[in-house]
Amino acid sequence: MNLLTLSWKYLSFRPLSTGLNAILLAFGLAIITVLLLVQHQFEQKMTRDAAGIDLVVGAKGSPLQLILASVYHIDFPTGNIKMEEAQRISRNRLVKQVIPLAMGDNMQGFRIVGTNHDYLSLYEVSFTAGKTWEFPFEVTLGASAAQALGLKLGDTFTGSHGISVGSHDHDQQQFKVTGILAPTGKVVDRLVLTSIESVWYTHDEQGEESIATEEVEMPLEEGTSHEEEVHDAHSAFMDPLKVPVAAQGFPTSNQEREVTSLLLRYRNPMAAIQLPQMINSATSMQAASPAFELARLFELLGVGISLLQGLAIALVIIAGLSIFIALYNSLKERKYDLAILRTLGASRLQLVTLVFLEGISLTTLGALLGIALGHGFLAIVVELTAQEVVTLVDPWVFLPEEGLIFGYALAVGMLASLIPAWSAYQTSIAKQLTKT
Amino acid sequence: MLLQTTSLRFAYPGQAPISFPDISLAGGEALLLLGQSGSGKTTLLNLLSGLLTPSQGSVVLDGVNLSALKGHRLDLFRGQHIGIVFQKPHLITALSVKQNLELAQFFGKKKGLAPSDLLQDLGLAAKATAAVGTLSEGEAQRVSIARALVNSPKLILADEPTSSLDDLHAQRVVQLLKSQAAKIGAALVIVTHDQRVKSEVSQVLEVKSA
Numbered sequence: 110m111n112l113l114t115l116s117w118k119y120l121s122f123r124p125l126s127t128g129l130n131a132i133l134l135a136f137g138l139a140i141i142t143v144l145l146l147v148q149h150q151f152e153q154k155m156t157r158d159a160a161g162i163d164l165v166v167g168a169k170g171s172p173l174q175l176i177l178a179s180v181y182h183i184d185f186p187t188g189n190i191k192m193e194e195a196q197r198i199s200r201n202r203l204v205k206q207v208i209p210l211a212m213g214d215n216m217q218g219f220r221i222v223g224t225n226h227d228y229l230s231l232y233e234v235s236f237t238a239g240k241t242w243e244f245p246f247e248v249t250l251g252a253s254a255a256q257a258l259g260l261k262l263g264d265t266f267t268g269s270h271g272i273s274v275g276s277h278d279h280d281q282q283q284f285k286v287t288g289i290l291a292p293t294g295k296v297v298d299r300l301v302l303t304s305i306e307s308v309w310y311t312h313d314e315q316g317e318e319s320i321a322t323e324e325v326e327m328p329l330e331e332g333t334s335h336e337e338e339v340h341d342a343h344s345a346f347m348d349p350l351k352v353p354v355a356a357q358g359f360p361t362s363n364q365e366r367e368v369t370s371l372l373l374r375y376r377n378p379m380a381a382i383q384l385p386q387m388i389n390s391a392t393s394m395q396a397a398s399p400a401f402e403l404a405r406l407f408e409l410l411g412v413g414i415s416l417l418q419g420l421a422i423a424l425v426i427i428a429g430l431s432i433f434i435a436l437y438n439s440l441k442e443r444k445y446d447l448a449i450l451r452t453l454g455a456s457r458l459q460l461v462t463l464v465f466l467e468g469i470s471l472t473t474l475g476a477l478l479g480i481a482l483g484h485g486f487l488a489i490v491v492e493l494t495a496q497e498v499v500t501l502v503d504p505w506v507f508l509p510e511e512g513l514i515f516g517y518a519l520a521v522g523m524l525a526s527l528i529p530a531w532s533a534y535q536t537s538i539a540k541q542l543t544k545t
Numbered sequence: 546m547l548l549q550t551t552s553l554r555f556a557y558p559g560q561a562p563i564s565f566p567d568i569s570l571a572g573g574e575a576l577l578l579l580g581q582s583g584s585g586k587t588t589l590l591n592l593l594s595g596l597l598t599p600s601q602g603s604v605v606l607d608g609v610n611l612s613a614l615k616g617h618r619l620d621l622f623r624g625q626h627i628g629i630v631f632q633k634p635h636l637i638t639a640l641s642v643k644q645n646l647e648l649a650q651f652f653g654k655k656k657g658l659a660p661s662d663l664l665q666d667l668g669l670a671a672k673a674t675a676a677v678g679t680l681s682e683g684e685a686q687r688v689s690i691a692r693a694l695v696n697s698p699k700l701i702l703a704d705e706p707t708s709s710l711d712d713l714h715a716q717r718v719v720q721l722l723k724s725q726a727a728k729i730g731a732a733l734v735i736v737t738h739d740q741r742v743k744s745e746v747s748q749v750l751e752v753k754s755a
Contacts, residue, residue: 110644110647110648110650110651111651115639115640115648118637118639118640118644119639121639122638122639445635446635446637449631449635449637450637450648450652451620452594452596452623452624452627452629453624453648453649453652453653453692454620454621454623454624454625454649454652454653454654454696455620455624455652456616456617456620456621457616457617457620458617459652538596539591539596539597542591542596542631543587543591
């Protein structure tokens with residue numbers, strides 16, 4: 110028997126009141142936990158995903174949308190840009206490197222992104238199996254995409270048009286998995302990567318140009334008119350599916366081609382001043398800086414986060430008041446108990462400690478519950494939304510800031526116990542015991 | 546003498562002071578304090594236990610003057626050397642029977658009697674792990690006696706210990722107090738106006754309002 114067990118006995122003797130107060134506090138602290146995790150991980154992951162990208166160039170529209178679509182692959186692209194124009198930018202002396210991206214298809218919600226091998230170096234990937242794509246329609250899968258789609262090396266699949274699930278399938282061509290990436294914790298985990306050529310040829314299926322569909326194993330389901338056109342095309346060109354794709358820079362094409370956007374790296378600091386302005390005013394494209402747009406995004410999110418934080422603080426304060434009232438009331442009923450404890454040899458200080466221990470045990474319980482609730486809630490949300498922005502968040506990361514939550518809980522416990530402890534200190538035993 | 550009081554006086558604020566007759570008791574002796582209600586019996590008991598400080602006079606228990614002890618030292622002295630049985634059992638309801646006894650030993654910082662042995666002695670062995678709320682009035686009062694005895698005190702004070710008990714239990718409680726006090730060599734003071742107790746104790750002291 111000691112003061113801690115005694116305080117626990119008192120708490121567990123009133124399970125309803127104790128439970129209610131712990132849960133009330135836990136809700137407030139759970140919101141704070143979720144906010145901490147989401148804010149921290151979003152900022153960290155978004156900043157990491159944008160590392161090495163100084164500027165994103167794409168079709169005119171919302172700059173934030175361009176960044177979200179091209180860097181994080183979570184929003185719709187603003188449109189396509191002419192490759193010729195894009196190539197002109199890449200030849201600018203202020204540009205160190207350009208990685209072109211071609212988007213427009215998905216595989217069960219995982220975006221198929223056409224790019225070159227520089228994109229893989231940008232995110233410093235390593236392979237768990239296979240190697241990079243070398244011919245059209247060879248793909249490399251990000252770790253989580255491979256796991257979710259259940260695809261292995263050598264498997265084939267068809268993509269669907271559009272960047273979200275539900276559109277029509279491109280059943281002319283089958284993609285073949287030639288590489289699977291190791292998990293990086295970055296955006297590439299969720300992508301299906303291939304060459305820009307693959308994306309082009311997929312969309313060429315209307316039949317007007319170069320693709321030779323008869324060379325593919327998959328039988329054609331379309332009518333004969335299509336086949337005729339294909340034969341025409343075949344007679345004019347060499348089979349493009351046998352030509353290795355471009356590993357760096359832009360692929361070559363004898364036609365007018367488009368890409369979706371460019372990830373661009375500056376050659377020197379001067380570029381940051383001149384290049385965006387030049388692109389925005391002198392071309393039909395727009396340039397957006399990830400750093401700037403991210404700062405703007407966090408600012409926008411900040412309003413919502415502040416609101417939720419306010420709610421959480423209000424909940425914690427209410428919980429604190431409720432714990433105070435519970436302690437105060439139970440202490441009123443227990444004045445006699447306190448007097449008895451004194452006659453058994455307890456000092457005033459021990460009684461004060463007892464009251465504080467009770468308050469602090471209760472809030473510690475609330476803190477543990479709150480942190481568990483916060484992580485659990487995030488885990489459920491992440492589990493339920495397989496392909497959204499929230500999947501960026503890992504619910505089982507524990508931040509040192511969560512120690513602060515214990516700090517808050519401790520402070521609430523101390524504050525709530527202050528007045529009851531004082532009244533326990535003041536209790537006159539003789540007066541209490543002679544009262545009937 | 547184990548317990549010796551000399552010319553005790555106590556005054557509640559705004560009231561006339563009460564004077565108490567001197568008490569001197571040896572170990573193993575029992576004393577009955579009688580008096581009208583309002584005569585100051587309980588006040589005297591509180592003075593004996595150090596819960597109230599006399600305005601004049603002294604209480605000396607086993608050579609220690611209670612008035613000389615202050616703060617926690619007085620609390621600890623009381624926990625170790627004085628066992629108090631109240632009119633109502635006043636057990637800590639959040640704890641089991643045995644835990645109530647262990648609590649007394651924790652606060653008294655003393656290993657007096659083994660709680661299990663004591664409960665055995667008082668016929669409460671089967672109730673050791675029972676919740677206090679499930680005890681009958683008589684059982685609860687016996688537990689409160691066990692709690693007063695568990696630190697093997699030098700002085701046992703009982704304030705109307707039988708008033709809420711039936712004849713059988715009242716007699717049993719008084720017998721228990723007497724036999725246990727004799728067993729550990731403690732002085733026993735019982736405050737009562739219960740006729741059933743008077744026949745059990747030979748030494749009687751009448752407290753009268755001054």
